[in-house]
Amino acid sequence: MTQASSAPATIVITGAGSGIGRATARLLLQKGWNVVLAGRTEATLQETAEGNPRALVVPTDVTVPAAVDELFTQAAQHFGTVDVLFNNAGIFGPAVAIDELSPADWDQVCTINLTGAMNAARSAFKLFKAQGGGRIINNGSISAQVPRVNSVAYSVTKHAIAGLTKSLELDGRAYRIRATQLDIGNTASDLLDDFGATQGALQPNGQRAVEPTFPLIEAAEAVAYIASVPLGTSINQFTITAGGMPYIGRG
Template identity: 85%
Template structure:
């Protein structure tokens, strides 16, 4: 039955962690333009507000994903404003220092783990509980090509992103009875600030010892990949999705 103009379908709602910058920001703007509600969560309120651009269907919620109570508050505020959440884009993350393991400090390791892993767990836990109460939902975990093959001097980032693969598979398995679907989205060299952390646009260190300026692809195309997964019916699972810049070092990492 086609909805009448007097009874249009309700807008769907997505929570985006790390929503103030990079792919989180691009995804929020794309889905808002397509009629979604978007809840932008992150540590810096100013960047979240700038990303939301005053859109009436955007909700800005400053929150640190390493704090489970703050993450629970994101979902509580989203539910209060929009009724329910349909999708979590579990996107917040940092690269950390580009060093070998013997040069990685315990403080740097703890920081990368707290955001990339504990933060992802906190958001997934809150989403899972919400979706169990509301008939299902979809969790999109932002992995990385480093979840499949490491980049030189990326041990902290690589270990945490490999853990995202286990998180995603566990969510998909444990979520089956509740129509909760989970996707690991592995993105390679989209044009964001993260690339500057390991020098991909100036010359990234390769296994050969050379430095190579690597290809990139637009943020808008990465956001479109997130939107594609987000809009899929819950009768369909997309367990893993890889999208990279054409020609970038990937298989064997150069």
């Protein structure tokens, strides 16, 4: 964090209208943070904010660079500074093999998961460079390490997040900009329904299995911890999964 300890810290969260983004926003608001809520749908962002005066709702399409620049401009103007970006917006896309993946679906997943993350990171980096530091937390997913069956578009974009995070950490070193790849596995969220984990996810052996999950609040606590670490410390990678889920070897 860049602010004095007596001042509330400020975080920008993309994809704040649901899932991990919503849980993290609400947790940090409870902890006294200023939270800038970004996402495509204002109504869901307002639901996340619950009228909290420390929440700033900024409807934003992360695939549009000018919109993301405006997000950070509004955040800095409203709260004076931004300390952390939680680069969280993303979609799973269709659960199909590569030969069944349409070019349009590929483009959509890449545009949101990768170009959107790049846009947010670029705007944050520019602001952090000017103000003397900041922290970027990229939501990678454990698919950044090991793919899930029928997830080629999602896995490719999440593997790319690893390169983005390392580049941000390296290029930001001289400016006290820190970057973390946060890899989360099987939180109890709507994303799991996209590939059937709660009903029986396809396993590498061709069978289906209901996989363990863990509460969103525990993932949010991980984000809150990373966000609160002083800039003298780098957390390059942080992995948190549901206990017993298929991960090492993917089942």
